[in-house]
Amino acid sequence: MIIETRNLTKTYEAGQEQVHALRGVDFQADAGDFVVINGPSGSGKTTFLNLLSCIDLPTQGEVLIEGQAVSQLASGSLAEVRRDKIGLVFQAFNLIPVLSTFENIEYPMLLKGVPPKERKEKVNQLLEEVDLVKEGSRRPDQLSGGQKQRVAVARALVNDPVLFLADEPTGNLDSKTSERIMDIMKRLNQNHKVTFIVVTHNLEVNEYAKRVVYIRDGQLTEEQKR
Amino acid sequence: MGLQFQIAMRNLFRNGRRTLLSLAIIALGTAMSFAVRGYVESSLTNIQAGIVQQNGNFQIASPLLFDNEAEGYEYLIFPEDVETIRMALSQYPEVVDVSMGLNFSGLASFGRRSKVLRGIATRPGNTALDYNDLVIEGEGLKPEDQGKVLIGQSLADERNLKPGDVFRVNLSTVDGAYNVGSLEVAGVFSLNSQQFEGQLIFVPIDYVQALLNTNGIGNLIIQLNDIEDSRRVADMVEGELQSMGLNLEARTWDELSEFYQQIKGFFNALFVFLTVAVSVLVFFIVLQVLTMAFLERTREVGTIRALGTKTNQVFFMFITEGVFLGVLGGLSGALLGWLISLGFNALNIGWTPPGALDPVPISITASLEVALVPFLVGLIATSFSALFPSLRSAKVNIVDALRTR
Incomplete structure (x- = not known):
C-alpha cells in the first residue's frame, strides 16, 4: 500500500466556531492506482489533498506513506517526504517565474542533490514525455496554460515519487487542453507505475480513473471502481 | 544551492x-x-x-619634562647620556634623523615695550626640524650663526621687525642667574597660526645653551622613515634606555599632542x-x-x-x-x-x-x-x-x- 489515512480529521477555528473540514476519513491507495476524488466546493477535498501531500497537518488521525506515519515528523523531515515521495500539481500551475521550463522541472532534483548529468538526462526524458522539448528554455510567461501544466506534471514526476497528487489540474484549462493533460497523466501513470490521486469537480476526469471517490461534508461517501 | x-x-x-x-x-x-x-x-x-614635522615621530626626555612637573631644569640630559642614546638609536635603520631640543621662555624687549616669547632651539642644517623651510622673508639659520633668530610673521608685523633688526631677551640660566642675550632677526617664518607666529622664536641650540649656561639638552627628537613604525621603535628604544639605567621615556607624536x-x-x-x-x-x-x-x-x-x-x-x-x-x-x-x-x-x-x-x-x-x-x-x-x-x-x-x- 502506498498511502493510507486513518480517522483523518481536520478542524479549523473560524472565530468562535469550529469548522469540521474532514471528519475521520479512512482511505487507502495502492501502487499504480489512479484515484479521482470528486466533491462539491467546500466538501473538504482540497483539505484532504493538503493532508495527503504533507503540506498541512491533521487535527487528529494519521497519514501513512509506504507505511510510515508522517504526521508527527519534524518540518525538515516532512519537507524530505514531500521532495522524495510526492509529486504535486496545482490548479494555477505554480511554476517559478524566473526559471526556464528546463529549470522548473530540474528544481526538485536540485533539492535532492542529484548530480548534473543525471538531472539533465531525466529532465530531457520528461520534456519528451510531455512533448515540450522545444520549450525547454522558455520562461513560464512564454508558455500557454496547457504547456505550463505539462511542465508542472513533469516537475511532479522528476524525483520518481510514489505518489502524484493533483488539485484541479484542469481547472484553468479549456476542454481540449484538459483532455490532453489527462491523457498525458494517464500515460505517465501507466508508464511510471506511480499512484495518481486527482482532486476535481470536473466529472469528465472520472473517465481516466481506476477508482472514483466522493467526498461530502468532510466524509468519504461512496466509491466507484472502474 | x-x-x-x-x-x-x-x-x-x-x-x-x-x-x-x-x-x-x-x-x-x-x-x-x-x-x-x-x-x-x-x-x-x-x-x-x-605634528610629526614639529615633534618628530617620537621624543626621548625625562618624564618631568613630558608631564610638565619640573620646577627648574632638572630634566636636562647631559652630553654623556646624549651620546649613549645616540649609540642606541644608531642600531635602528628606521631612524633617519635625531635632533636635540631645548626650550626656554624669556622676556623680549622692543624699545619700551616687552613681550614673553617661547624659544625653541634648532640645529641649523639638520635634515629634520630644520625650520628654515618656513622662512618667507630674510634668510634661514646657518650652522655658524650665533645670536641669530627666526621670528614669526605676526611678531614681525606687531613689533615692526625685519631681517637685520636686533632685540634683547631676558631670561634665567639653569642655575637661576639673570642673563640677557641679543638676538638678530635672520628671517621671518610663517606657520599659518597667529598664536604661534606671535610667540615662537627659533634660535640655534648652541646659543640657547650659552644663554641658559648649560651643556645639557631638554629632549631628543627622532624622525623615522615611516610614521607607522613610531610606536614600535619608541617602545624598543625606551626599553633599551631603561635597561641601561636611564630614567628617560620615549613618547610618540600622538602621545605628545593632546590636540x-x-x-x-x-x-x-x-x-x-x-x-x-x-x-x-x-x-x-x-x-x-x-x-x-x-x-x-x-x-x-x-x-x-x-x-x-x-x-x-x-x-x-x-x-x-x-x-x-x-x-x-x-x-x-x-x-x-x-x-x-x-x-x-x-x-x-x-x-x-x-x-x-x-x-x-x-x-x-x-x-x-x-x-x-x-x-x-x-x-x-x-x-x-x-x-x-x-x-x-x-x-x-x-x-x-x-x-x-
Missing part, C-alpha cells in the same frame, strides 16, 4: 525599478559615509604630518554618528522595499516549500538576495563616493580655521581603506534589512501561502 542562488539573483532584477530604488538608497548612504570618512582621513593625515587626540576623538565621533544615522535610514527604507518584494512572492514560497524546499533553504534564498543587493549597493556607493571625492578635490576648496591666517585646502582622501568601512556599513545595513522579511518568508504556512493571490 546553485539554483536557489540563481533564483535569488534573478528575483533581484525581476522588478528593475524597485531594485534600482534600493540600490540608489544604499549607494547614496554609502557614498555619504565615504565622503565623510575620506574628509576625516585627509584632515587627520594633514594634522598628523604637521591630535581631541580632534581625532571628535572626528571619529562625528563619523560614527553620521554612519549610524545613515545605516538606520538605509535599514528602514530597504526593509520596507524588501518586505514588499518578498510579500509579493508568498505564493512562490508556498510552491517551493510544497515541492520539498526546507525553511533554511528558503531563508538562504532570500537572505542571498538581500546580501547581493547590499554588495551591489555598497560597491556602487563606494564608486560614487570615489567620484565625489575626485570632483571635490578638483574644486580646490579651502577654509580658514580659527586662529589660522591663510585658508587650508579641504580634501577628501579616496582609497580602498577609506572605502572599506562605508562599503561594509551599506552591506551590513542591507543584510539586516533582509533578515526579518527572509525569516518571515521562510516560516510561512504553506497552505496559507498557496492561497495567496
Whole structure:
C-alpha cells in the first residue's frame, strides 16, 4: 500500500466556531492506482489533498506513506517526504517565474542533490514525455496554460515519487487542453507505475480513473471502481 | 544551492525599478559615509604630518619634562647620556634623523615695550626640524650663526621687525642667574597660526645653551622613515634606555599632542554618528522595499516549500538576495563616493580655521581603506534589512501561502 489515512480529521477555528473540514476519513491507495476524488466546493477535498501531500497537518488521525506515519515528523523531515515521495500539481500551475521550463522541472532534483548529468538526462526524458522539448528554455510567461501544466506534471514526476497528487489540474484549462493533460497523466501513470490521486469537480476526469471517490461534508461517501 | 542562488539573483532584477530604488538608497548612504570618512582621513593625515614635522615621530626626555612637573631644569640630559642614546638609536635603520631640543621662555624687549616669547632651539642644517623651510622673508639659520633668530610673521608685523633688526631677551640660566642675550632677526617664518607666529622664536641650540649656561639638552627628537613604525621603535628604544639605567621615556607624536587626540576623538565621533544615522535610514527604507518584494512572492514560497524546499533553504534564498543587493549597493556607493571625492578635490576648496591666517585646502582622501568601512556599513545595513522579511518568508504556512493571490 502506498498511502493510507486513518480517522483523518481536520478542524479549523473560524472565530468562535469550529469548522469540521474532514471528519475521520479512512482511505487507502495502492501502487499504480489512479484515484479521482470528486466533491462539491467546500466538501473538504482540497483539505484532504493538503493532508495527503504533507503540506498541512491533521487535527487528529494519521497519514501513512509506504507505511510510515508522517504526521508527527519534524518540518525538515516532512519537507524530505514531500521532495522524495510526492509529486504535486496545482490548479494555477505554480511554476517559478524566473526559471526556464528546463529549470522548473530540474528544481526538485536540485533539492535532492542529484548530480548534473543525471538531472539533465531525466529532465530531457520528461520534456519528451510531455512533448515540450522545444520549450525547454522558455520562461513560464512564454508558455500557454496547457504547456505550463505539462511542465508542472513533469516537475511532479522528476524525483520518481510514489505518489502524484493533483488539485484541479484542469481547472484553468479549456476542454481540449484538459483532455490532453489527462491523457498525458494517464500515460505517465501507466508508464511510471506511480499512484495518481486527482482532486476535481470536473466529472469528465472520472473517465481516466481506476477508482472514483466522493467526498461530502468532510466524509468519504461512496466509491466507484472502474 | 546553485539554483536557489540563481533564483535569488534573478528575483533581484525581476522588478528593475524597485531594485534600482534600493540600490540608489544604499549607494547614496554609502557614498555619504565615504565622503565623510575620506574628509576625516585627509584632515587627520594633514594634522598628523604637521605634528610629526614639529615633534618628530617620537621624543626621548625625562618624564618631568613630558608631564610638565619640573620646577627648574632638572630634566636636562647631559652630553654623556646624549651620546649613549645616540649609540642606541644608531642600531635602528628606521631612524633617519635625531635632533636635540631645548626650550626656554624669556622676556623680549622692543624699545619700551616687552613681550614673553617661547624659544625653541634648532640645529641649523639638520635634515629634520630644520625650520628654515618656513622662512618667507630674510634668510634661514646657518650652522655658524650665533645670536641669530627666526621670528614669526605676526611678531614681525606687531613689533615692526625685519631681517637685520636686533632685540634683547631676558631670561634665567639653569642655575637661576639673570642673563640677557641679543638676538638678530635672520628671517621671518610663517606657520599659518597667529598664536604661534606671535610667540615662537627659533634660535640655534648652541646659543640657547650659552644663554641658559648649560651643556645639557631638554629632549631628543627622532624622525623615522615611516610614521607607522613610531610606536614600535619608541617602545624598543625606551626599553633599551631603561635597561641601561636611564630614567628617560620615549613618547610618540600622538602621545605628545593632546590636540591630535581631541580632534581625532571628535572626528571619529562625528563619523560614527553620521554612519549610524545613515545605516538606520538605509535599514528602514530597504526593509520596507524588501518586505514588499518578498510579500509579493508568498505564493512562490508556498510552491517551493510544497515541492520539498526546507525553511533554511528558503531563508538562504532570500537572505542571498538581500546580501547581493547590499554588495551591489555598497560597491556602487563606494564608486560614487570615489567620484565625489575626485570632483571635490578638483574644486580646490579651502577654509580658514580659527586662529589660522591663510585658508587650508579641504580634501577628501579616496582609497580602498577609506572605502572599506562605508562599503561594509551599506552591506551590513542591507543584510539586516533582509533578515526579518527572509525569516518571515521562510516560516510561512504553506497552505496559507498557496492561497495567496
